Every structure is written in structure tokens, then in C-alpha cells.
Amino acid sequence: MKHRLCLALLASTVIAGAASAEDVTLTIESWRNDDLSIWQDTIIPAFEAANPGIRINFAPTAPAEYNAVLNSKLDAGSAGDLITCRPFDASLELYNKGQLADLTDLAAMANFSDVAKSAWQTDDGSATFCVPMASVIHGFMYNKTAFEELGLEPPKTVDEFYAVLDKIKEDGSYIPMAMGTADQWEAATMGYQNIGPTYWKGEEGRKALIEGTQKLTDEGWVEPLRQLARWQEYLGDGFEAQTYPDSQNLFTLGRAAIYPTGSWEIGVFGPQIEGAFEMGAFPPPVAAEGDTCYISDHTDIAMGMNAKTAHPEEVRTFLDWVGSAEFATLYANALPGFFAMNSTPVEMENPVAQEFVSWRESCEPTIRSTYQILSRGTPNLENETWNAGANVITGAETPEDAAARLQEGLASWYEPQQ
Amino acid sequence: MAQRQPFRWHIAVFLAPAVLVYTAIMIVPLIGTLNLSLFNLEDGNRIFVGLGNFATLFGDPRWSEAFWNALGNNAWFFLVHMLVQNPIGVALAALLSSPRLRGAAFYRTAIFIPTILSFVIVGFVWKLILSPIWGIAPGMLDAVGLKSLFAPWLGKEEYALTTLALISVWQFVGIPMMLIYAALLSIPDEVIEAAEMDGVTGWSQFWKIKLPLILPSIGIISILTFVGNFNAFDLIYVSQGALAGPNFSTDILGTFLYRTFFGFQLQLGDPHMGATIATAMFGIILVGVCLYLFAIQTRLRRYQF
Numbered sequence: 001m002k003h004r005l006c007l008a009l010l011a012s013t014v015i016a017g018a019a020s021a022e023d024v025t026l027t028i029e030s031w032r033n034d035d036l037s038i039w040q041d042t043i044i045p046a047f048e049a050a051n052p053g054i055r056i057n058f059a060p061t062a063p064a065e066y067n068a069v070l071n072s073k074l075d076a077g078s079a080g081d082l083i084t085c086r087p088f089d090a091s092l093e094l095y096n097k098g099q100l101a102d103l104t105d106l107a108a109m110a111n112f113s114d115v116a117k118s119a120w121q122t123d124d125g126s127a128t129f130c131v132p133m134a135s136v137i138h139g140f141m142y143n144k145t146a147f148e149e150l151g152l153e154p155p156k157t158v159d160e161f162y163a164v165l166d167k168i169k170e171d172g173s174y175i176p177m178a179m180g181t182a183d184q185w186e187a188a189t190m191g192y193q194n195i196g197p198t199y200w201k202g203e204e205g206r207k208a209l210i211e212g213t214q215k216l217t218d219e220g221w222v223e224p225l226r227q228l229a230r231w232q233e234y235l236g237d238g239f240e241a242q243t244y245p246d247s248q249n250l251f252t253l254g255r256a257a258i259y260p261t262g263s264w265e266i267g268v269f270g271p272q273i274e275g276a277f278e279m280g281a282f283p284p285p286v287a288a289e290g291d292t293c294y295i296s297d298h299t300d301i302a303m304g305m306n307a308k309t310a311h312p313e314e315v316r317t318f319l320d321w322v323g324s325a326e327f328a329t330l331y332a333n334a335l336p337g338f339f340a341m342n343s344t345p346v347e348m349e350n351p352v353a354q355e356f357v358s359w360r361e362s363c364e365p366t367i368r369s370t371y372q373i374l375s376r377g378t379p380n381l382e383n384e385t386w387n388a389g390a391n392v393i394t395g396a397e398t399p400e401d402a403a404a405r406l407q408e409g410l411a412s413w414y415e416p417q418q
Numbered sequence: 419m420a421q422r423q424p425f426r427w428h429i430a431v432f433l434a435p436a437v438l439v440y441t442a443i444m445i446v447p448l449i450g451t452l453n454l455s456l457f458n459l460e461d462g463n464r465i466f467v468g469l470g471n472f473a474t475l476f477g478d479p480r481w482s483e484a485f486w487n488a489l490g491n492n493a494w495f496f497l498v499h500m501l502v503q504n505p506i507g508v509a510l511a512a513l514l515s516s517p518r519l520r521g522a523a524f525y526r527t528a529i530f531i532p533t534i535l536s537f538v539i540v541g542f543v544w545k546l547i548l549s550p551i552w553g554i555a556p557g558m559l560d561a562v563g564l565k566s567l568f569a570p571w572l573g574k575e576e577y578a579l580t581t582l583a584l585i586s587v588w589q590f591v592g593i594p595m596m597l598i599y600a601a602l603l604s605i606p607d608e609v610i611e612a613a614e615m616d617g618v619t620g621w622s623q624f625w626k627i628k629l630p631l632i633l634p635s636i637g638i639i640s641i642l643t644f645v646g647n648f649n650a651f652d653l654i655y656v657s658q659g660a661l662a663g664p665n666f667s668t669d670i671l672g673t674f675l676y677r678t679f680f681g682f683q684l685q686l687g688d689p690h691m692g693a694t695i696a697t698a699m700f701g702i703i704l705v706g707v708c709l710y711l712f713a714i715q716t717r718l719r720r721y722q723f
Contacts, residue, residue, distance in 0.1 A: 089684070183659060237551075238550020238551065238569075240573025242551060243545075249551075370684070376686070378678075378685070387663075391665050394664060394665075
């Protein structure tokens with residue numbers, strides 16, 4: 001019996017192998033192992049139906065191991081045809097080593113804005129080597145049910161923001177804001193990079209910092225730290241030892257009313273909250289009513305071509321499809337909170353995701369200030385910002401001291417800032 | 419005329435496997451690390467910089483501040499172990515070796531069990547216990563009316579390192595206990611009987627007879643603790659992450675080395691500076707062990723019966 005089963009299996013593999021022998025199979029390297037089922041059930045069938053003769057194999061590795069695994073596979077020549085690209089330096093290094101192909105002339109590139117492509121370009125922007133797939137937007141999530149209970153409206157200005165927090169604190173049934181400093185990155189990524197663009201005027205400030213015309217000790221860069229320092233009194237008891245999962249749980253269990261975060265939580269939180277309360281979102285508050293608002297629309301994931309692939313034509317076909325509006329719609333709906341960067345607007349079903357993406361129309365987008373170029377040296381600005389963000393919240397450092405320290409660290413290796 | 423001794427080939431043959439394996443997996447990588455610390459990258463090329471990396475590590479204010487901070491934290495980590503772990507280990511061993519104690523085997527096992535747990539589990543479990551939000555520590559303190567004593571210990575700069583050192587003590591106190599227990603058991607009954615004949619009993623018997631006899635064991639334990647603590651990394655990494663928060667107050671040489679060598683988050687790894695730190699760590703441990711061997715070990719007398 002067992003023997004026959006084996007034979008049958010063997011025969012079926014041989015037959016299946018023979019049937020697809022003429023097809024070209026492309027392998028995708030990725031760190032998104034969470035998305036395996038989405039790729040297999042939704043995205044790949046859609047592509048294969050439209051492009052007979054090309055088969056896609058999605059082969060992800062664990063996120064933390066991806067960079068190491070990918071680098072050794074590329075060096076050994078055993079990497080897949082399609083490479084999922086991390087933003088900025090990690091991918092740029094692969095391009096400079098000749099492991100990622102230049103895709104500047106790919107037709108689909110016309111569907112993306114310069115900001116969308118910036119994470120996968122050479123510093124001068126002359127060559128693009130990955131097709132942007134998705135970005136995440138920062139903002140504040142809030143417990144709509146709690147807001148209704150306390151008669152609160154999502155705040156628009158900074159003053160309103162603190163007024164809302166004061167009211168929640170006064171009422172006492174909710175922790176006003178879920179955030180901890182134990183993991184440090186929350187303070188920087190979800191705090192500083194969330195509210196910061198409003199003060200440093202998004203792209204204008206970010207580029208000025210890279211060019212060296214602004215310093216981290218300038219008002220626009222210190223003010224967000226001052227704002228973070230004010231947050232302390234609205235955080236829960238023992239926030240110094242509160243980790244990122246703790247913050248997530250405080251919010252999804254309905255114990256905290258506001259959660260400074262990013263859109264990537266939508267897909268995770270939806271099933272966890274499951275009707276216990278309604279979740280809403282508001283963008284980072286502006287200084288005065290009517291001011292331009294800025295959001296961090298951070299480029300996060302893209303796809304490029306292994307320069308040594310045996311099937312460059314097929315890979316380009318697939319990448320052109322990745323850059324299409326069809327892919328954008330499929331992807332954005334399968335993974336709410338990971339927004340397509342395509343210039344064609346995408347229809348999304350998730351209301352919170354719709355809310356987040358609607359800010360693109362009214363606000364100026366930018367990306368996280370520390371990601372491009374500024375975190376190449378030692379000390380690394382991104383890691384230093386984590387530390388500074390956590391320090392100003394716990395009160396270990398004043399915002400001015402922290403800013404001065406960040407500036408000094410950056411200037412120590414980055415010439416335009418010297 | 420004395421006959422010339424033939425070369426004893428068998429010694430070389432029997433030693434060869436061990437020497438080869440040890441050389442291949444210990445000495446060569448060690449020399450590789452030392453070698454790596456003498457180079458640096460400049461415009462993508464590896465160039466020889468001599469002791470330049472060490473000059474950076476100790477001369478550049480940012481590097482040296484991080485280094486001395488890590489070394490200071492490491493020293494404190496070690497001190498807590500010496501002051502807490504070893505006395506408790508000796509006390510437990512003394513209690514266990516008391517003939518009147520019942521259930522000694524049970525206590526011995528219970529105290530030794532944490533030692534076999536993985537660092538990852540210990541770090542995670544204690545993080546949960548001490549969590550101000552879900553942990554049982556605040557509740558238990560509340561139950562005895564001491565809630566006011568609770569603080570988010572792992573999140574406060576002034577407590578975090580001591581808390582972690584005590585967690586490490588909790589985990590490893592079984593090892594000095596077992597070693598000292600064995601040393602106490604090996605004291606011949608004649609010695610104890612002779613002491614009793616002279617009227618030396620109870621505490622004075624412990625201080626005057628048993629303690630001097632177990633001093634060599636305590637010496638060995640101290641040096642093992644020293645080496646272990648200055649190589650420590652996992653507990654801090656698991657519970658505080660590679661940035662050793664809050665504000666680097668729990669940063670020890672191991673986490674500093676990790677961050678530098680392998681990189682962290684957007685920071686790309688720097689194998690050359692990493693190797694420099696690894697070499698510095700190697701030097702510190704070497705000096706510590708040598709000091710111990712020459713200054714202390716040679717003075718400890720072994721008692722022969």
C-alpha cells in the first residue's frame with residue numbers, strides 16, 4: 001500500500017514536471033513570510049492567469065534573517081530571480097555590488113512619483129533598481145467608542161490634541177496614550193517621525209538636512225522633541241518598562257484611548273479588536289488651524305531583479321505587472337495598511353486604511369528623516385534618535401541637549417554637516 | 419655512556435588530534451580577530467591601520483565614552499555577582515550539608531534547575547514577572563501592602579542593570595552552591611571530629627575550619643564568574659535589546675561588541691571596530707585571569723590529608 005502511494009506520488013511529480021517543463025519559473029526572495037498565503041492565493045494566480053508560460057514561486061525567509069540569507073545567496077549565485085528590496089542602504093549596497101539590475105527604463109516606473117522611488121535610487125537619483133510596492137503611513141489610531149463615550153472629537157491642532165489628552169486623563173477610565181520607552185524605537189519611529197514632519201516641513205527639512213543647510217539643533221528639529229517630552233504625563237504607569245507588544249495590547253484591549261503608530265497595525269489590530277470597539281485614525285496635528293499638514297508616508301518594500309537571473313525578459317514582465325494598478329489594488333486590499341505607491345488611486349475596502357490613505361490628498365508626504373544617507377556612518381542617526389526619543393520622554397535628557405548630541409554625532413562623520 | 423633517549427613519537431601522535439582541532443577552531447579564529455582589528459576600510463579597500471582602531475576606540479570621545487560605560491557596567495554586573503551570588507551559594511551549600519536538614523536533595527534540585535534554563539526563557543519570564551502592566555510583581559507586593567515599593571525596574575536607568583544582575587544571580591546561584599557543596603562534603607570527618615574535640619563547633623567551626631578548606635573552590639568560582647560576566651551578552655540582549663536601554667544603562671561589553679560588529683537596524687556592521695572591541699575584551703579577561711592565577715591562586719594552599 002505504502003509502496004503504491006509512493007509510486008503514485010513519484011509518477012505525479014514526473015508528469016507535473018513534464019507538463020510545466022516549457023514554463024519559466026521565477027523565484028521571489030522575500031522577508032514577508034507573513035504574506036505567504038496572500039501571495040499564493042491571490043497575487044500569483046492573478047499574474048499567472050494573465051501571463052501563461054511564467055510561473056512564480058514565492059520563497060520567503062524570516063525577517064530578521066533576510067539580509068544575511070539574501071547576501072550569502074547572492075554571493076553564492078543561488079538567489080532567486082526576483083529580490084524583495086529593503087529601503088535605502090541595504091538595497092543600494094546590492095546595486096553597487098552589481099547584484100541588482102538597473103530598472104530605470106522599465107515602463108512601469110512612470111507610475112511612481114520621485115518620493116516613491118527615492119528609497120531605491122542611487123543618491124543622485126539617476127538609476128532606479130527596484131519597483132516600489134508599498135509604503136506605511138504614520139498617524140494616531142484612536143478608540144472611537146471611547147471618544148464617543150467621553151464626547152471627544154479627533155483633534156486637528158496641537159492645542160486640541162493636548163485638550164483631548166487632558167480630558168481623557170481627567171476622566172480616568174482610559175490611559176490617554178499607549179506608548180512605552182522600553183524598546184526605544186517606539187519613541188523615535190512612532191513619536192518623532194510621526195509628528196516631526198509637521199515641524200521640519202516634510203521633504204523641505206529632510207532634504208535641507210541632507211544638504212547640510214539645516215542642523216538638528218534648528219527649531220524645526222528640536223520642537224518635535226519638546227512635544228515628545230510633553231507626552232510623558234499622558235502615558236500609563238510604568239511606561240519606562242512598557243514594550244511595543246505591551247502598547248499594542250493596551251490599545252487593542254481598550255485600556256488606552258490613543259495610540260501613536262503607523263498603518264501597518266491595521267491588519268493586525270482588526271481581528272484582535274473584533275467588534276469590541278471601533279477603531280479610527282487621525283493625522284499628526286498641525287500647529288494652527290489651516291496649516292499645511294505633513295505625513296510620513298514611508299517607503300517600505302519594493303521588488304528588484306537579480307542581475308544574474310537566467311530569465312531577464314520574464315522578470316521584467318513580472319516587474320512591469322508589479323508596477324501596475326492591478327497589482328496595487330490586489331496588494332493593498334490583501335494587506336490593509338501597506339499602501340500602494342502607484343500614482344493611480346487604489347480602491348480599498350478597509351475604512352481605517354481608507355482614512356489613512358485619504359491624508360495623501362490633503363497633506364504633504366515625506367519619508368522618515370533618518371533613513372536616507374544619514375544613517376550610514378557611526379554613530380548612526382537612526383539608532384541615536386531612538387535613544388534621544390526615549391530619553392526626552394523619560395526626562396533623562398532635555399530636548400535641547402538631545403538635539404545637540406544628535407547634531408554632534410551626525411557632524412562627526414557626515415561632511416555636509418561639518 | 420648513557421644511551422640516547424629515542425624520540426617518543428607516541429606523545430606527539432596522541433596530542434595531535436586535540437592540538438589540531440583546538441588550533442583550527444580556537445587559536446586561528448582568535449588570531450583572525452586580532453588581525454582584523456588592525457585593518458580598516460577606506461573607500462572600499464581594506465588597509466592596514468596598525469593600532470589606529472584602538473586609537474579610535476580609546477581616543478575618540480564618542481567611542482571611548484561608550485566603551486568605558488560598557489566596561490563600568492560590566493564591572494558592576496560582576497560585583498553584584500560576587501557580593502550576592504557567592505555568599506548565597508556558600509550559605510546554601512552550608513545549609514544543605516547540615517546533617518539535620520531534611521529534603522536536602524529536593525532543595526538542591528530546585529535551586530539548581532534555573533541553571534539549566536535558557537537565557538532566552540529566563541529573560542522573557544522575568545520581563546513578564548516585572549512588567550508594570552501584566553506582571554505579578556506589583557500584585558504580589560500589593561498583597562503584602564508594599565505596592566509603593568514597586569517601580570518599573572527594568573525601565574529605570576538607576577535600577578535596570580542591578581535588576582538584570584540579580585536575575586542572572588537567581589539563575590546561576592546553583593553552580594557555586596553545587597561546587598561548594600561538593601567541597602564541603604570532601605572535608606574528611608577526622609578534621610571535623612578533631613575540631614569538635616577541641617571545642618570548635620557551630621559558627622566558629624564554619625569560619626575556622628570549613629571556610630579555609632573551601633577557599634580554593636571559592637577562588638575557582640570567582641574566576642569562572644569573572645570570565646562568564648565579562649563575556650555576558652544574551653540576558654541583556656533578550657531583555658533590553660541590542661541598544662541596551664534605558665539610555666545605555668545596561669550596555670555591557672558583549673552588547674557593545676554585537677552592535678558594532680553585526681550592526682543593528684539601519685546601522686551597518688563594522689567588523690574592524692567590532693574586532694577591536696573583541697580584542698579589548700579578550701585583553702581585559704586575560705589580564706583578570708592572569709592576575710588571579712599569579713596573585714591569588716599561588717597563595718591558596720591546598721590541604722592534603
